[in-house]
Amino acid sequence: xxxxRHLHARASRLPEQVSPLVTxxxxxxxxxxxxxxxxxxxxxxxxxxxxxxxSWVEAExxxxxxxxxxxxxxxxxxxxxxxxRVAGRxxxxxxRIGADWLGRVMGADxxxxxxxxxPRGEAPLVLSPPPLNPLQRQRIxxxxxxxxxxxxxxxxxxxGQRVGLFAGSGVGKSTxxxxxxxxxxxxxxxxxxxxxxGREVRDFVTDTLGPEGLERACVIAAPADxxxxxxxxxxxxxxxxxxxxxxxxRDVLLLMxxxxxxxxxxREIGLAVGEPPATRGYPPxxxxxxxxxxxxxxxxxxxxxITALYTVLTxxxxxxxPVADAARAILDGHxxxxxxxxxxxxxxxxxxxASVSRLFTTLASPEQREGARRLRRWxxxxxxxxxxxxxxxxxxxxDPDTDAALAHQAAIDAFLSQxxxxxxPLGEACEALLRLTGDDE
Numbered sequence: 450x451x452x453x454r455h456l457h458a459r460a461s462r463l464p465e466q467v468s469p470l471v472t473x474x475x476x477x478x479x480x481x482x483x484x485x486x487x488x489x490x491x492x493x494x495x496x497x498x499x500x501x502x503x504s505w506v507e508a509e510x511x512x513x514x515x516x517x518x519x520x521x522x523x524x525x526x527x528x529x530x531x532x533x534r535v536a537g538r539x540x541x542x543x544x545r546i547g548a549d550w551l552g553r554v555m556g557a558d559x560x561x562x563x564x565x566x567x568p569r570g571e572a573p574l575v576l577s578p579p580p581l582n583p584l585q586r587q588r589i590x591x592x593x594x595x596x597x598x599x600x601x602x603x604x605x606x607x608x609g610q611r612v613g614l615f616a617g618s619g620v621g622k623s624t625x626x627x628x629x630x631x632x633x634x635x636x637x638x639x640x641x642x643x644x645x646x647g648r649e650v651r652d653f654v655t656d657t658l659g660p661e662g663l664e665r666a667c668v669i670a671a672p673a674d675x676x677x678x679x680x681x682x683x684x685x686x687x688x689x690x691x692x693x694x695x696x697x698x699r700d701v702l703l704l705m706x707x708x709x710x711x712x713x714x715x716r717e718i719g720l721a722v723g724e725p726p727a728t729r730g731y732p733p734x735x736x737x738x739x740x741x742x743x744x745x746x747x748x749x750x751x752x753x754x755i756t757a758l759y760t761v762l763t764x765x766x767x768x769x770x771p772v773a774d775a776a777r778a779i780l781d782g783h784x785x786x787x788x789x790x791x792x793x794x795x796x797x798x799x800x801x802x803a804s805v806s807r808l809f810t811t812l813a814s815p816e817q818r819e820g821a822r823r824l825r826r827w828x829x830x831x832x833x834x835x836x837x838x839x840x841x842x843x844x845x846x847x848d849p850d851t852d853a854a855l856a857h858q859a860a861i862d863a864f865l866s867q868x869x870x871x872x873x874p875l876g877e878a879c880e881a882l883l884r885l886t887g888d889d890e
Contacts, residue, residue, distance in 0.1 A: 544574050593702070602878040607756070621786060636699040644711075716732060
């Protein structure tokens with residue numbers, strides 16, 4: 450009886466969301482992986498681990514083997530001690546979602562980061578919904594205006610399309626995302642900042658996004674110093690928020706920065722629980738998690754759409770990175786930002802030749818397709834002969850496409866360049882493309 454009273458007394462100090470009905474003992478701590486015994490809980494169940502100061506460290510079930518349960522903390526591990534009590538429950542407490550999430554900056558655990566009171570919401574947020582029936586998906590046949598001339602005219606995106614933004618460091622990736630957020634015609638924008646430096650999170654919200662962009666956007670931030678589990682949960686939360694607004698019949702633009710850091714967080718968790726490494730240190734589960742996350746975007750019959758852009762970090766500008774290679778296979782196109790173009794001072798540094806939208810032929814008019822084909826041909830010809838042009842060895846008349854590229858060089862640079870604060874609506878971008886390419890035969 451004394452033991453019962455003691456447990457009830459201790460349970461009163463547990464966080465509200467933790468139930469003491471399921472308990473175990475901490476057995477092992479290696480790196481960020483916790484191992485408990487006697488804790489029979491399903492995957493993704495939430496737990497609390499007692500510290501020596503009688504406070505609690507939040508954790509989540511990420512695996513199990515026999516009587517051992519593997520946990521991953523969502524915060525710092527300070528104060529843990531051997532045989533510490535672990536309490537958990539079978540169902541996590543879902544945050545509540547509603548229109549009051551717009552204009553907010555939230556953490557991976559759905560707590561406010563902007564210093565304002567928590568949003569009240571209207572309904573529980575489903576973090577892990579069942580997969581969509583592929584036959585319930587809506588055909589992607591309606592363009593989405595993202596306000597960027599090079600993308601609107603040459604890589605037109607459709608409502609419900611999933612596209613990768615492939616870029617190395619320092620080539621304007623975050624700036625391009627901010628431009629889309631401010632200039633898009635989507636009803637709602639959801640931004641997931643996963644694994645970004647804290648300074649970059651602040652700069653993106655205050656400078657790149659700004660008050661105008663934040664007004665109809667929701668930002669989910671899980672910075673670089675967050676635990677691997679928090680970074681993964683941040684990506685899941687951002688996707689769930691986008692799904693909520695899609696199910697309200699809205700067209701949502703989901704910007705995830707970055708898919709690579711989501712994969713790296715999954716790798717850390719997989720390796721910590723003993724999963725064997727496969728491709729360049731990535732365990733097999735990573736390449737199962739990527740399509741499971743990406744496939745949640747899209748257009749659904751009778752509802753709205755999620756048009757998703759996932760940034761993919763190409764370390765050393767290596768487009769054959771395992772995550773980059775996997776992303777190209779599961780996405781509906783890719784936009785490549787070139788360091789060479791950025792060093793030339795042209796922003797956004799979109800490499801038109803290396804980029805592709807798999808739905809462009811469906812979304813663009815015949816005139817737009819012909820204009821894009823002609824401009825691509827000019828750019829390819831100029832690239833083939835750039836060395837000859839640079840040393841003055843190219844002879845005019847040797848190649849019609851190269852001649853056209855040289856004649857329109859200034860106009861092409863002006864067309865592909867765009868100031869951050871300037872919007873380029875879809876219709877205007879297509880008209881500019883036709884003016885540029887229509888006078889040359």
